[in-house]
Amino acid sequence: MNTYLNKINDFITRLDPETLTALKAISVEKNFKKGNFLLRQDEVSKRSYWIEKGIARKYYLNDGKEITTELYFDNDIAVSFDSYCLQNPSREFIQALTDITISQTDFSAFQKAKQQFPKLAILDLMMTEYYAMWLENRLFQFHTMDATKRYNKLTEDHPHIVQNIPLTVIASYLGISLETLSRIRAKK
Amino acid sequence: MNTYLNKINDFITRLDPETLTALKAISVEKNFKKGNFLLRQDEVSKRSYWIEKGIARKYYLNDGKEITTELYFDNDIAVSFDSYCLQNPSREFIQALTDITISQTDFSAFQKAKQQFPKLAILDLMMTEYYAMWLENRLFQFHTMDATKRYNKLTEDHPHIVQNIPLTVIASYLGISLETLSRIRAKK
């Protein structure tokens, strides 16, 4: 999987100067304080966020309970995907879990740029493919691993996670209750 | 969601003749008998399958148990996604559940065609976006609905499903045991 991220990075670094300039022209750097929202429920996701530094998450509410669908670290792209694609109101929130720096790219400007610079369409495709594979893998983990295994896998993949993120968030990301997570951790 | 499928169809019908010809040139129609495999585990997914008529499914084995990850009907695209993108051996099987007719498109030919006809890259992007949204929705259903609700939703979305597909397949698609599915059906 990481192989594919490298491929994407290679692709970006090898872009011709014009395309690269066009991409930079539609991106802006911004900062958010811990706890603040990059996107709220019911807003239309008009931009994507490249996380330069810090941690963020995406979540939605179900029966008043938060379900965290994704955690973002350095170099991840944060976006409420269906809201971004369809330009519909989002059911998800995107929130900074630490102070963060992001580079945001405007949706409609990117749409136009893709027409003019076909390589940007290819880039968009590769990133979307990466996200789809990530989603497949997440489904796979839910189907084949119990709560303990999922937790172990997560801490293995992101050892720094526990230091920085409240357990409530981790539990909801793993699809288990806070209490169950606490018990899993107690066993070790 | 269906809105997006319409958008994709519109896009295809409005393609310029050259692009359309290029697309058709790399596609071939084929037939498979019920029970036969379009793709087996460990094979590399070198082509995508547009289902013209019939039903198919994608599944993998876990502890000797089948987990069905997707059901395909008319006009769906069947592909082992990560195997197709990365050209790695597939962990999934794709199998005809009825006699089916498909139109298959070669991976590497499509890659080349995308370079020459940028609109094909856009088309690929739209289809991939659709698949990612579908995956998000499937995850959403697993997180927010219990077995009964998932079954009701499935029969609602695909009323013809029960007539044609063995319950074992439906159960594994819903992520429940055959016995649980049987009990859910008995209640109604």
Place this chain on the structure above:
DNA sequence: TTCATTATTTGACCTAAGTCAAATGAATGG
């Protein structure tokens, strides 16, 4: 038809994880 094989149902019991409630620990503003 009939037998054999496969699909589905039903019953009895088990288990991972959830819920509710209360206790303890940590962190932060005043």
Place this chain on the structure above:
DNA sequence: CCATTCATTTGACTTAGGTCAAATAATGAA
């Protein structure tokens, strides 16, 4: 430095859904 609020743990109990085993359909080939 205390008090209040938030985060985490622990305990007791419940539950959705799984497992294993056996009983019925249903299907299909000879």
